[in-house]
Amino acid sequence: MTALFRVFRRIWRRRIGALIVGILLSVAVLAAGLALLGLSGWFVTAAGAAGLAGGGLTFDVFRPSAGVRFLALGRAVARYGERLATHDATLKGLADLRVALLEAMLRKPAVLLSRLRGSERLNHLTIDVDALDGVALRLVMPAVAAAVVLAATFFLIAWLVLPSVAVLEIGSYLVGLAAALIVAARASRKPSRLAQRSAQALRMRFIDMMRGRTELAVSGRLEDYRRSVLDAHQRMQHAQSRTDLVERISALFLGLAGSVAAGGALLVGGVAASEGRIDPASAALGFFAALALVETAAPLARGIAELGKMTDAARRIEAQFVDEPEAAPRRTALSPFASGDSSVISGHGLVYRRGNRALFEGLDFSVGRGETLALVGESGSGKTTLLNIIRGLVEPTEGIVCLEGLAIADLSEAERAARIGYLPQRATLVSGTIADNLRLAAPAAGDDMLWESLRIAGLDEVVTAKGGLQYPLGEGGQGLSGGERRRLAFARMLLRRPSVMLLDEPTEGLDVETACDILARLRSAFPRAAIVVAAHRAEERAWADRALEIRSP
Missing domain, CATH: 1.20.1560.10 (ABC transporter type 1, transmembrane domain)
Structure with a gap:
């Protein structure tokens, strides 16, 4: 009562x-x-x-x-x-x-x-x-x-x-x-x-x-x-x-x-x-x-x-x-790894367990400006989980992730969203125009910015053929194919111009030529961004500078 x-x-x-x-x-x-x-x-x-x-x-x-x-x-x-x-x-x-x-x-x-x-x-x-x-x-x-x-x-x-x-x-x-x-x-x-x-x-x-x-x-x-x-x-x-x-x-x-x-x-x-x-x-x-x-x-x-x-x-x-709201940023001290670490994003001693089973343990990585790290491993090995840990959506069982010298856990959600772009496996589109879907990430973005993001994502010609930014989409992005929906979500993520990008199967559903073209455009448009990609395709692994294999212990 x-x-x-x-x-x-x-x-x-x-x-x-x-x-x-x-x-x-x-x-x-x-x-x-x-x-x-x-x-x-x-x-x-x-x-x-x-x-x-x-x-x-x-x-x-x-x-x-x-x-x-x-x-x-x-x-x-x-x-x-x-x-x-x-x-x-x-x-x-x-x-x-x-x-x-x-x-x-x-x-x-x-x-x-x-x-x-x-x-x-x-x-x-x-x-x-x-x-x-x-x-x-x-x-x-x-x-x-x-x-x-x-x-x-x-x-x-x-x-x-x-x-x-x-x-x-x-x-x-x-x-x-x-x-x-x-x-x-x-x-x-x-x-x-x-x-x-x-x-x-x-x-x-x-x-x-x-x-x-x-x-x-x-x-x-x-x-x-x-x-x-x-x-x-x-x-x-x-x-x-x-x-x-x-x-x-x-x-x-x-x-x-x-x-x-x-x-x-x-x-x-x-x-x-x-x-x-x-x-x-x-x-x-x-x-x-x-x-x-x-x-x-x-x-x-x-x-x-x-x-x-x-x-x-x-x-x-x-x-x-x-329910308790998100805790305010603590910032009580810098990460112990921050003083000598020049990377943009890094992880140290990461362990994640589900029940009694460890997906991975003892993971260390660092990604500097302009570098691309590919996460490779069998399906279910924990690549998506690691991306969620880096983004701050999931807490590791042990270890710490740092963004430019600060622990991810010490940053507010707004600060993470402003500096980290994340393309998950299942990105969501809403009913409305293509412009409406893009501006979910940047409400003040002008049309020029929208078109530039669409160009990098290889979707500008498709949108032009459909009538432009005001083309209406149905629920869940109906009106576009599966690959086009994926690229529209990709373009939306790029609008924030993040310094760190986390990509989970970014070229899923695309042919080899289109996938290679979009990856090349991305690096050309963001030469200084630190990118971590969960790579399931050979094209994604070849595009990365180096790879981190994730295996269950």
């Missing part, structure tokens, strides 16, 4: 005025409903009693009927205003929460972000944020409004009818309300969580199926994916049906509590009326007010039934804020 409270505070702290207005209007709606039914019951009973007593001609029917119309219209207006104010504020609060979440994730260390599956995390966060729209609408505001109305009703019934009637009505109703909430909170926690998780699975599976429908159809697996989507949908419906059942059971408890309260009020009021302590109309007022009390907590039933999924969602949302 602590996480739920914190998320509620994040959503509503900038819109506390709208929350107060919503609560006041909710109170007005409930009060108007209670007054409407109570006044109507009193009016009908009083009019009938006056007619039986022969005083129908003198009975004032105009003011009570005007009161009934006023309460009916007022209730509708208050309901409309409450929905307008609270839903508008809720949607704006959730929008603010989404922005805050993205900002919090951007503050995390790159090593943590590199482990995330972007689409999966975005899907989970989207559904989790959507699940929190009921925190205020179906929990906080109905609970506060119900408490205010019940307290006010108690004093009004005690004043207008009898204190004993007020105690009986409110007491029995509170007992039934407590029973309903306890049952709902316990019985709905698991199914509401399952419904939330099934919704996430359904969304992910459906997106994956639609994205890969062509490949799935060709491989004959489309029907299997369709069945997995339907399976997630059925599990979500089953869990939702159980949640609905809990809500109906809660409503049954509330209805029984209302029946007990109404029956008790009718009995006590009838006895009091027969004894002459109150008139029949007042007894009817207490009876109909008891019937109307059920409405005060009806909005809470759904909120309590969804408490499980809202609590889980709040915990996952809060986890994005409580």
Whole structure:
């Protein structure tokens, strides 16, 4: 519940005025409903009693009927205003929460972000944020409004009818309300969580199926994916049906509590009326007010039934804020290797283990200005891992990597990004123009810089043939071939003009002539850059000045 409270505070702290207005209007709606039914019951009973007593001609029917119309219209207006104010504020609060979440994730260390599956995390966060729209609408505001109305009703019934009637009505109703909430909170926690998780699975599976429908159809697996989507949908419906059942059971408890309260009020009021302590109309007022009390907590039933999924969602949302941000650069001392090391990038005594297995150990290397080092070894030997260690995305088990005399671990993420360019195996492109994709690395870059990077990457003629920098790409770079996407990511990396370049299979998917041409252009354009390349092709190894073989011990 602590996480739920914190998320509620994040959503509503900038819109506390709208929350107060919503609560006041909710109170007005409930009060108007209670007054409407109570006044109507009193009016009908009083009019009938006056007619039986022969005083129908003198009975004032105009003011009570005007009161009934006023309460009916007022209730509708208050309901409309409450929905307008609270839903508008809720949607704006959730929008603010989404922005805050993205900002919090951007503050995390790159090593943590590199482990995330972007689409999966975005899907989970989207559904989790959507699940929190009921925190205020179906929990906080109905609970506060119900408490205010019940307290006010108690004093009004005690004043207008009898204190004993007020105690009986409110007491029995509170007992039934407590029973309903306890049952709902316990019985709905698991199914509401399952419904939330099934919704996430359904969304992910459906997106994956639609994205890969062509490949799935060709491989004959489309029907299997369709069945997995339907399976997630059925599990979500089953869990939702159980949640609905809990809500109906809660409503049954509330209805029984209302029946007990109404029956008790009718009995006590009838006895009091027969004894002459109150008139029949007042007894009817207490009876109909008891019937109307059920409405005060009806909005809470759904909120309590969804408490499980809202609590889980709040915990996952809060986890994005409580994770420690990247530590500030320490710079307590220079690396012990820095004083006599003239290289741009170097590694000393590097060891990396996965569990009990060492990928490599005792690795030393240094790359000076204008030098190229090729990392060679069998697939899975640790070449990509070493590049990630050099970039600062992965911490070595032992050893140290230095960039121009400073340990990589002592540099901030912004400093690493400004000085080290990295072309990973799986570079990401986004929907938008070619210029949009390039400017992800350098938002202020002019068109001339973009074209120069495209020329070095051997993609300038391709882009010209497609219509220029404003050529639109689909999701993941659709509109370009695999090799063209690779070269576009390469061109984007070059825009920062880094002094150190880390290239993981830079010519993958290119023919020999194109690969040799691009490598020659790169060195010609950046003659002073220190380059480390994970080389899988003979062309890449021949291009490098020297090689470092990586072998498992």
